[in-house]
Amino acid sequence: MIETIVFDVGETITRDDRYWGSWADWLDIPRHTLSALVGAVVAQGRDNADAVRLARPGIDIAAEYAAREAAGRGETIDESDLYDDVRPALAGLRKLGIRVIIAGNQTSRMGELLRGLDLPTDVIATSGDWGVAKPDPAFFARVLRAAEAAPRETVYVGDHPANDLYPAKAAGLRAAHIRRGPWGHLWADDPDVVAAADWRIDNLTELTSIIAD
Template sequence: MIEAVVFDAGETLTSDDRYWAAWADWLDVPRHTLSALVGAVVAQGRDNADAVRLLKPGIDLAAEYAAREEAGRGETLDESDLYPDVRPALASLRAAGFRVLVAGNQTVRAGELLRGLNLPVDALATSGDWGVAKPTPEFFERVVRLAATAPDRIVYVGDHPANDIAPAAAAGLRTAHLRRGPWGHLWADSPETAAADWHIDGLDDLLPLVSGDRTLMHHAARRPTNHR
């Protein structure tokens, strides 16, 4: 029976458009060029930061990140970065009695910005906060501790098969693949995605599915046993 629903952040709750546009503007390269390179390197199974390295070989990303922050051009998130279904879907899940959490691969600063949006969640953490990142088992161990229940009573919702669906399932969590953003569409038919417990096109699809699972398990627990 599902008790907790944990959401990835980037391209699940928030659009990455502003993030990559800001990097392109800082590097003084066309936004479309960087966006296309991000798609290309990720399709090759590489880290999306390699797109920046292709444009600026030898770049020190940590130093550039710090320089952006110092110049007042660092990470920014506001209400306009949220997908429209986020607030109503999260609020509906909480109202239905589920513990609602966010845990994704973001910086400490991104975590601060997300908390500033006052989303209807019980807790929010990032890989920067924890010092471990997806798809490592340690990240999902932290997810289980944050959810404070058994792994098979948690559903992890994300768009990325290799970072979200496969490692969450390996950790014993239930999974919901979200067909959203470039990665959610690019790998919608991958074997890792096919193995998800549920497939959704929007966060509004989630409540009926997890509520149905709860009802099914409740009835199964009450079903009388036949003794022969």
């Protein structure tokens, strides 16, 4: 029986369009250029931050984050950044008695912004809040503490096999892989993903049917 569902953030709950667009604008390069670099590093199985490093070799990303904040061009999020199915899916799961958590690799600032959206969740936390990031097993230990349920009663939902699917399964959780964003589409039909995922979905609202059944 499923008691808790935990959601990744980028390209699961939120669109990354504006995030990468803002980086391109800050670096003063065409948005298409940075988007293409993101696609390239994704296909190579590299960290998506490598796209920024390719655009500006030697860049100190942490320092650039601070500079953007100081310039009033830091992280931001609003309703338009959410996928359309997010609120209906989360609300539907809570009506079914499911504990709903959002936990992903984001800054503490992004955690504050997400909590400010008043989403129908029980907990919203980020790697910045916890001081540990996916795919570190310690991140999923924190997920299970927040879940307040046994691993087999907890589902982690995400788009990235290496950051979401595989480490969640290694921690004993069940996992749903969503075909969404570059990572989700690229690896959706990969044999290892197909074998590892308990469910493969195209839309978050599918989860309410999975739980109801």
